[in-house]
Amino acid sequence: MPVPLIDRIYEAAFVPEFWPSVLDDMAAMSGSVSGAVLVFSGIxxxxxxxxxxxxxxxLHEFTTTERWRESRRAEALFKNIITGDFSSFQYLNDHMSAEQLAGDSVARSLRELGLEAQATTVIPLFSGEVVSFTFERRAGEGRHSAEALAMLDKTRPHLARSGLMAAKLRLERAEATVSALQAIGLPAAVLQKSGKVLATNILFDAAASLFLPRAFGRVALADAAAETLFRNAVEASAPHDRPVVRSIPVAASETTQACVVHILPLCRSAHDIFSSGDMLIAATAVGAHLQVPQASILTGLFDFSPAEVKLAIGLASGASVNDAAVQNGITVKTARTYLERLFAKTGTHRQSDLVALLKTASPLGF
Known part of the structure; x- marks a missing residue:
């Protein structure tokens, strides 16, 4: 039986030599001929x-010669992170001027390879890095179909969590449990399916007000609403078991900063690297702000679909559900359906609580 694609996405986070085969399969599924994952530390x-x-x-020539300095894409890419244009798969060409495209070394490289349409998504990380996934089609084939882009968007929450680990490990292979947990640089632990903790790092041990010990060596979240989502995710350790929230928001308390706890299944080779553990949990902190949250941040932190992100931003801007529906060109019934999904994915039950949580969503490291 073929190994599910989502399992392989998570495996590649810790064993990056598997990324090419994962990207090849995603390219084939989306009608592309090539794909890449890139980690930017700055322009x-x-x-x-x-x-x-x-x-x-x-790409080897691009990164080892002066061609990367001639690219105008990074400039446009980083600029449009702020507006959230790439919180789903989009075309960077649509956000570049004719002058930028004319002088862009990447556009020139694509033409040399007989490629044209390049679908891109961007995942900004709390620590300043930016992870990007791209998929290219041959010149003359036109752009990706709406169905292909929808398929790619469906994988984005998994790509975001995997990209977080890939960036922290600098696209290098995780060699052993202890060194890998330290290299991640976040509060992190390895768990069995039962929830029993196999290994932790120093940052996890120091987060005693966030993670609580339980009987038989298991762990829980101190926040009651988040603990329900966390327990559901732990019990569904395989990423394809059933739809569950795997990036869990935890509200700020007197002793704990607002954060998001991510649950990453440890599949295949990653299972062996991490002492036969079944999942890795890691926490990323977020800061409390009064601004409207960025779409790219929301999709990087939570498992929101692009449509849910638009509604969430509307609500965080102060709009009612009815007004947000009008703004997004959907019916009030559809907006309420999206709102119920947002409640389920954040562990909130009231619109005011949801908006308060969303406004904590800005990148900040522990």
Missing amino acids: DQPPLYRTTDYTRAS
Whole structure:
């Protein structure tokens, strides 16, 4: 039986030599011929990357010569993170001027390879890095179908969690449990399916007000609403068991900063690297702000679909459900359906609580 794609996405986070085969399969499923994952630490240095065979030589040349300095894409990419234009798969060309495209070394490289339409999504991380996934089609084939983009968008929450680990490990292989947990640089622990803790790092041990010990070596979240979502995610340890929330918001308390706890299944080779553990949990902190949250941050922190993100931003801006529905061109009934999904994914039950939580969503490291 073929190994589910989502399992392989999580495996590649810790064993990055598997990214090319994962990207190849995602490319085939989306009508593309190539794909890549790139980790940017800033516009003043070339990105780290893993890619498929089709673009490997080109990306190697791009990152090891001065061609990366000639790219105008990073400039447009980082600028549009703020507006959240890439919280789903989009086309960067649509956000670049004719002048930028004319002088862009990436556009030139794509033309040299006989490629044209490039679908891109961007995942900004709390620590300042930006993870990007791209999928390219041959020149003359036109853009991806709406169905293909929807399929790619469906994988985005998994790509975001996997991208977080890939960036923290700098697209290097996790070699052993202890060193890998330290390298992640976040409060993190390895759990069995039963919830029993196998290993932790120093940052996890220091987060005693967030994680509570339970009988038989298990762990729980101190926040009651978050604990319900956390327990559901732990019990559904395989990513394809059933739809569950795997990025869980935890509200701020007197002793704990607002944060999001991520649950990453440890599949196949990653299972062996982490002492036969079944899942890794890691916490990323967020800061309390009064601004409207960015779409790209919401999709990076929570398992929101693009449509749910639009409604969430409308509500956080002060709009009623009816007004947000009008703004997004949907019916009030559909908006209420999205609102119920937002409640389920955040563990909230009232619109005021949801909005208060959403306004904590800005990147900030522990």
